Amino acid sequence: MMFPLRRLAIIPLCLSLLACTASAADETPASVKAAFASKFPQHEVTSVQPAPVPGLYEVVVKMKRGGREEYTIVYADAKVEHLLTGDLIDTASHKSLTEARLDELNQVKFDFAALPFDKAIKEVRGKGERKLAVFSDPDCPFCKRLEQESLSKLDNVTIYTFLYPLAQLHPDAPRKAEQIWCSKDRTAAWTGVMRNGSKLPAGKASCATPLAELAKLGEQLGVEGTPALFFANGKMIAGAVPVETIEAAFKAK
Numbered sequence: 001m002m003f004p005l006r007r008l009a010i011i012p013l014c015l016s017l018l019a020c021t022a023s024a025a026d027e028t029p030a031s032v033k034a035a036f037a038s039k040f041p042q043h044e045v046t047s048v049q050p051a052p053v054p055g056l057y058e059v060v061v062k063m064k065r066g067g068r069e070e071y072t073i074v075y076a077d078a079k080v081e082h083l084l085t086g087d088l089i090d091t092a093s094h095k096s097l098t099e100a101r102l103d104e105l106n107q108v109k110f111d112f113a114a115l116p117f118d119k120a121i122k123e124v125r126g127k128g129e130r131k132l133a134v135f136s137d138p139d140c141p142f143c144k145r146l147e148q149e150s151l152s153k154l155d156n157v158t159i160y161t162f163l164y165p166l167a168q169l170h171p172d173a174p175r176k177a178e179q180i181w182c183s184k185d186r187t188a189a190w191t192g193v194m195r196n197g198s199k200l201p202a203g204k205a206s207c208a209t210p211l212a213e214l215a216k217l218g219e220q221l222g223v224e225g226t227p228a229l230f231f232a233n234g235k236m237i238a239g240a241v242p243v244e245t246i247e248a249a250f251k252a253k
Helices: 014-017 027-037 097-105 141-149 172-180 186-195 209-220 241-249
Strands: 046-051 059-067 068-076 121-125 130-136 159-161 228-231 237-238
Touching: 027 046, 027 059, 027 068, 068 097, 068 237, 121 186, 130 141, 130 241, 141 186, 159 172, 159 209, 172 186, 172 209, 237 241
Parallel strands: 130 159
Antiparallel strands: 046 059, 059 068, 121 159, 130 228, 228 237
8 A cells, every 4th residue: 555645635534433543551652653564564654653633643654755755644543453644634723734744744954055056057136145046947937937026026145046947847948948057147048038038048058057967956855846945044945935935034043
């Protein structure tokens, strides 16, 4: 049996299931882990703890996704006779406890200072004291929105753009990325195309590009789509977020 890497559709907790999962005194997270391992030896369980719902246990399973490890959660009764996949919802706050826990488990950890900035397009605005790395695709409409509506409004910032063309979505993006990287002024070429609607630099790309290396780096960092923003304080945000969100991320600790 394989488990989804993220959540399935919301599944209500059945009272009949909960009624038959009251744990005995000798049932512990360790015994649940052992029972789970005996039934699903192909999965690596990293932790088991009581779930917020009496009678259920949260089982954290390590999975492989692309080039990085990722965790998923299933809920089990004490004897692992039943499994529940889906979101555990707090009805008071209307928030998914499962989603919050998965976000905690799968938080991308990276060393900002170790990023290969020599393989990025560098733009310095003002004093450039604040640092931001962005994985971006020249054919991605959300990347253009981020550039036009958010990044263009930042000041006192150094933006490192890592070209990350998603060929499966935008077949011509790798060619455009090569054109931009091989231009005489990469920063001007990038901002012109993404913010001002300028045409690509003329001529055929004729230089070595870091696209293959950046594809591996993005995979290691868990970049699944563009744009993806990485901050020097260890924060990562995905999507064309408003400038207020970026400013808040700069201030976060």
